[in-house]
Amino acid sequence: MSSAAKMTMAQAINTALRDAMTADESVVVFGEDVGPLGGVFRVTDGLTADFGEQRCFDTPLAESGIIGLAIGMAMNGMRPVVEMQFDAFAYPAFEQITSHLAKMANRTRGRVRLPVVVRVPYAGGIGGVEHHCDSSEGYYAHTPGLTVVAPATNEDAYGLLRAAIESPDPVIFLEPKKHYFAPEEVDTTRAVAPIGRAVVRRSGADATLIAYGPSVPVALAAAELAASEGHDLGVVDLRSIVPFDDETVMAEVRRTGRAVVVAEAQGFASVASEIAARVAEQCFHYLEAPVRRVTGFDIPYPPPKLEQHHLPSVERILDAVDDLQWDPA
């Protein structure tokens, strides 16, 4: 049906929604402004026109209501894919997500599974005003029962969303806003990206950068620059935060003996902290230096004119790499 083409991440996600809705009648899309407008980022562009009001519709403006509705519809045989519009605007739905969406299968001994996908446009770097740029993955990753994925490429956005919609479990699908409008080659005929598998984006011998979502291109840029300075850095793109791919990450770190975790979210009690702890526990005897984290500061997301100081930058990543106790040349 679809195959290789240049598309933005917004278009890749739109294509995934279309392909899933075509393949499975029980897939329904709803949220705020996702109908005739096509979403504030145009991710659901044309879905109402092409699939009808019953398959893609606007709801009242109430995030708890959207997730609650999705839970009920999933209990009655549907596969809802809902949009939260912005990361920080999903917080009114926190109880529905953490107490109900995440726990229903466990609570009912697996009798009621909720195949719901919650799409969350997330993270910063777009000059957004406050409450529009949060990296909220930590809240979800800390909640057992949720699968949490964050694509870094447009092709992964397509493949991971198809996999998320097919998953019997609820999936928090974090879409880096910064990537929405950048075109990349996307081949939708390739195998659906399996949830729970990281991918080595760049092989390197000296140190491993571990990143996900919007931090992956930053890590790749840092690796590129480091190569010109004599460090051969690898980059692992997690793709899935939960389930976490220990196998791929640890194999890379054991090979290089050095690791830097890169993530936009504030660092304290974060996904980056969890990764650093796991690497320390599982790779201690292979490590040449302590695991470093390059994250956002422990502050509320900054105003647009100051956000560049908060976000992990190529320079900050390279400074961390320089700290990895290299033997004197």
Next chain:
Amino acid sequence: MTGIRLVRLLEADGTPVEDERHPLPPPEVLLDSYRALVLGRRLNQQASALVRQGKLAVYPSSHGQEACQVAAAAALRDGDWLFPTYRDSIAAMERGVDPVEVLMMLRGDWHCGYDPLAHRVAPQSTPLATQLLHAVGVAHAARLKGEDTVVMALCGDGATSEGDFHEALNFAAVFAAPVVFLVQNNKYAISVPLARQSAAPTLAHKGIGYGVPAELVDGNDAAALTAVLGAAVERAASGGGPTLVEADTYRVEAHTNADDATRYRSDDEVEQWRERDPLVRLRFYLRSTGHLDDAAEAEFTEAAERAATRVREGISAEVPLDPAELFAHVYATRTPQLAAQEELLRAELAAGEDGR
């Protein structure tokens, strides 16, 4: 719709009241309500007794609210859904869920002891009002699938203060979802009285703002509840959308055994409500009209006694739990991390380190 006027079809002494809006349900229907009331009252007593014996951790009793419980269950047809709260065990049992399975949560075996899909009874919700949105979702999905399923969503007066109550009523109205919201206004949210929950003239008035038809009904009058809920289910099934029903009732017992109701209400108040007992009222009516004889009464009592015995035996029977099940349902497929944690626990158990 602004003229919200109480529906009562039987006075507290069982005398029928004419109401132009709702006819009195036929005697055979009310006789079955009475059977269910006797059973519900007995099971409430039995469950409370099991708490005192240490067999159940806790039991939020619906003693005094049994008319709401049995009418809510009876109003539904095969294939309809019930969304109960923690205080609605009797309604769940009346929908056919094994009482022992209902009480398994309170025995501490698991968070929900029955199969919600098999019975179309959602897990009993302990967070307030959250389940109302799920009810709207089930109903909306049914409509999209072209089914005439109706969903009965239960909550109490305290839950009407929650944001999810508002969102559920609003969503149901906007989508014309076939949901009947039954608010059992039992006057207390644990200790906090109704006056601290709402300044509205009645909780039924809340329907007005959402464009949801609303009715206020005597919650200790099984006949009135049967008529009002039956009409609401019928309207929902025929595409008429949601209804909000406030049942004016009373929580005769404390919130749970862990609560001390004497701290916030008087014995006099409780006594006044005992005089409006839903069983007594319906019994008076059925006896005085000759629809309930000694034989039927004895039969109902014996059936209730047998059910209580089954509950007693079922709850007392130890069912071994497998600690490894803690990892089994979190995801459809265990994550590698959960698999490792399960192995850790299994190894501890095998080594006898975990004697708990």
